[in-house]
Amino acid sequence: MQNPLLAEWDAPFGLPPFDRVSDDDFAPAVDAALAEARANIAAIADNPEPPTFENTIEALELADDTLSRVLSVFYNLAGTDANPEREALQREFSPKLSAYSSEVVMNEALFKRVDTLWNERENHDLTDEQARVLMLSRRSFVRSGAQLEGYARDRLKEVTSRLSALGVEFTQNLLADERGWFMELTEDELEGLPGFVVDAARSAGKEKEVNGPAITLSRSLIVPFLQFSPRRDLRERAWAAWTSRGANGGETDNRAIAAEILSLREERAHLLGYDDFASFKLETQMAGTPDAVRDLLMQVWEPARATADADAMRLQAMMHNDDEQGDLEPWDWRFYSERRRGEEHDLNEAELKPYLSLDNMIDAAFTCANRLFGIEAKPLEGVALNHPDARAWEITRDGEHLAVFIGDYFARGSKRSGAWCSALRSQRKVGGDTRPVVINVCNFAKPSDGQPALLSYDDARTLFHEFGHALHQMLSDVTYESISGTSVARDFVELPSQLFEHWLEVPEVLAEFATHAETGEPMPKDLLDRLLAAATYDMGFQTVEYVASALVDLAFHTGEPPADPMQRQAEVLDDIGMPRAIAMRHATPHFAHVFSGDGYSAGYYSYMWSEVMDADAFEAFKEAGDAFDTETAKKLEAHILSVGGLREASELYTEFRGRMPGPEALLKGRGLAA
Template sequence: MNNPNPLLQDWTGAHGLPPFADIAPGHFQAAFDAALAEHRAEVDAIAAQVEPPSFANTLAAFDASGRRLTRLEHLFYTLAASATSPELQVVQRDLAAPLSAHGSAVYMHAGLFARVDALFEARERLGLSAEQRRLLERVHLDFLRAGARLSPEAKARYAAVMARLAELNTRFAQNVLASENGYQLRLAGEADLAGLPGFVRAAARQAAVERALEEGVHVITLSRSLIVPFLSFSARRDLREQAWRAWVGRGDNTGETDNRAICREILELRAEQAALHGHACYADFALEDTMARSQAAVMGLLERVWHPALAAQAREREAVLGAMAAVGATHELQPWDWRFYAEQARRARFELDEAEVKPYFPLERMVAAMFDCASRLFGLQFKPRPDIAGYHADVRAYEVLNADGSLRGLFLQDNFARPTKRSGAWMNALRNQSRALGATPVILNNNNFARGAAGEPTLLSFDDVRTLFHEFGHGLHGLLSSVEHERLAGTQVLRDFVELPSQLYEHWMAEPQVLKTFARHWQTDEPLPDALLAKLQAARQFGQGYETLRYTASALVDIAVHALPEAPADVVAFEAETLAQWRLPAEVGLNHRLTHFQHLFSSAGYAAGYYVYLWAEVLDCDAFDAFVEAGSVFDADVAARLRECIYAAGNSREPGEAFRAFRGRDPVVEPMLKDRGLLEPAA
């Protein structure tokens, strides 16, 4: 008799997908119990072998172990991020500590580590291939950073710290989601809608429909694709202030979603984690395994950008104050005013109206554009598979084929904001590529675009299109992966290298030949007019001072708080003190305040690492210049080299070596500064 739990059966869906429609939150506990027991048995068996350790019987065997657990974790965390429910959130909280404890038990397994360590010590004599050696080095480091060499007492404490961190990370993320879902700014009449163009009204009405609100009501949520245009266009200053305060106040409150104490405890435990490894602070521990390697290198880059950005924002401020004066506004410039008057200044200076631009960027055409660029660069084909069901009706499936028609993988795309989905945009894998395991990748992109009204397309802003291409750049990193071993596949690279493939791919979305082909008016099918394209290009750097300060300030706060030997008594006060030290203008603010900074506190992924987007921007601007120098943004030779050295290599090569193999030299910072308009004028 078959087990009624679908997670304990073979997944026989297309491309090995699970039976999403049959899965309930209550199925996960038993499935994880079985998967964890199976993995423990596999690890014990590898460690108990009487044969001396070899690459095949230890490293390759370890890489191949835990397959049931890996696929289950990929599924579980996908649903928890993209299609959660109160029931699933309970399961997520219950499983956080046990899953962390399992990871600690595996990477502190004395017998297994002894075999890995013996291979590492003998690595020069083993005749390993370059990829095999890279796998050995990375796995050995995984064990060390998980505490494999700590004393027995320290190991026990370390495991307890990691388990508690897993619980806190989960609670932090769930609080942010609850805070976002708990806010609705209702716009009940024409007076509330003053200044809002049609596309914002349509998105706000659709958000109201999705929340079953009465006819005629519009609603502003805290989804970035809705609140940023509201702040940019609403003529109601009082409503802009309400929305802005809700947006920046997520997690900083006295209710059930208060994240202040959670942030502090996470920081305290991270400081202890670092101390157990012999580091003075968590930033030193985190940066040890990055391209940057040190706080000094990170701060050198942030400071290189900070001062030109301050100067650029000061120039932008004069334009914003001019826009205020033009309409007789006499109030002090506040954060909830900036986007509104900056949009007016941009409109006046460049004769560019966002409401005029958006009709040329319907979502479906922009998806076609990103697929076409991947076809021209890498020979990929994307075959829609409407018959393949995802975990939600919004998910679209595409088979990805190589130029010769052979299967490359499966790409899933989930584009729309909804209450059951966390904010932001991200890529994850439901299955990573591996030749040793015979695994083709299954890659998922999540965005949070505000859905268009019924019967009308979803129209994207230029920034939304950039996000679409960015996440697909990550997707290509997973899809084009061509390595032997799963641990080295796709995006499993150093954190300050992982944003290179994604940010590099953004460059193609703004190329005139791409825009002229795919940016077409959704009603008339008219291509983007040359005059409008020229305005977009002319206005491209307007506002970069403001945006660069918001990002860099967030990165500076991140490094500062993780450079402390112990957590600050008050994370909100520490944030304010840090910004005051750097003299951030009050009207600018942060991309992310600490109390909702999911990059830092929903996991450790970007902790002491938010700088990586700027670090990778140095790489991506320099890398794109290789195409410019070749005379074509689709140059076949440069694209082939890019695929081999960057997108296909995964973590099989040290990232600095991989970049040099592509570019022929180390990266230089000037292309990034030029792209942002931050190069100092020539004397």
């Protein structure tokens, strides 16, 4: 029988044949797809005709279509539903794919065609989009080592292959630590926990096949446990497990892996002629230089730390009033901060959660997108997806198909932690009009059977954030996949996602969709008012834990790489005066953004760089007097959401807003400035 990954995908909208694929299909499919891709590359490189955009760049855009299709399915399953077979395949595929990538970018005949076309570009009647794709293609070749020779060329291949393997190992170690730890609770130890935490703990215990409730390292379970458990000893135990992921010794310890990754990245940068990895990485980003990144982060750090220090004094006083002696510790902060929020804003998570059901928040995101961009979402029934928990919708506008959107929302032991958006298929027009298939993956606590899934306000914000990424993919309208959707500068990619979060805070959205999961009653106005009034509560803590992580990431990749990353981490935190009761949001051994791959390496600052723009971008709607202003939404789609990487990010933003912003709106939005 033909391998289902290589056969025509005849499911509705060309969805992958998840129901017909077995793990045994992946290796032969990848081998066959690699062989096809290599043949296509050879045909382009050896073409006797003079290079044109069509026979070189456009052909490159289509050369590894089958490989991309197969890998989109594999990596989706490896990330959302890992098993030993898939993890072994990841380790097997990593060197193969790295070798193929190196073969392409270091193919001398191929690069000569690209380079010749670039040098003669004025003689080819290129559209603006084609000129952009040509420039990006050539730049990618050069930055991947196409101009290197001899030892440097061979060594770069070795370095990139090893980095690829280490990223897989880092990720799998982290997942193993997250999957392997849980803390069973007795009925007495549930005391003080609100019903939604107890319900989630019972569901987690069922998944772990223990007799009673359990706390796992899923963020949507462990954070509310730290917020509500009055048992300081249990909070400390949970905190220790959560923050020691990747640093427990043995086979899953990531500390030596992190050190090797940093050393190899530095060597890669030197081979390519850069002073350090941060200089190499930031060259193509909006920020441009490490100094520009650090300047922004420190502008935010100082007021954030001052706010956090003042908050710590209040929380420690509360702790001492409970006859708990000593200093406020990181496992105490969330517990006393939640109590303080209740006292100062008459607000607590247990009161909010019944009004933030998963289904309603999905509907809220769809409705906001409809009012802004005219799109509609219709559930797709009876289609095979990556997991039984996942669900899908057809996205249309004016009756025309735009995309398929998949949501995979619940945590499970086989799923990578965090939340992300990826495309099983990206939008493009070359080679036939191709509409995207986009998936949002989250890790919300799964309720017990028959109970509604309830979100924290932070969970709801995450849902909106990831759907903002999905909109960037689904509204894409370009010719070439290499600049489609989220294929933009890393410090620009978070703009659409963080901007869409703002609509969760629009009072009329909450008034319509924040309804009680059992009674259907809307959130009382006084509760809604209290929720919005507390929007910047504990922002010192949230900003400090994030900026500290970004500064450590930047320090890792600037100058000489540290022999001991943990020591360097400690030095950076000491230098900036890290409050003792706050930890980095992502410590080195579980900093997957930075060490699972190159995506956010020297780039974790990107969320804040984009936040400067998203705060200013939402001001455009406020200035129009309507969060759903039609003309502003049209400009947003025309200049940012639909055009992908068609132009430099600063140009796109300036076309939308008329200028580039400063950090003032960000500081004001976080409550860190008057």
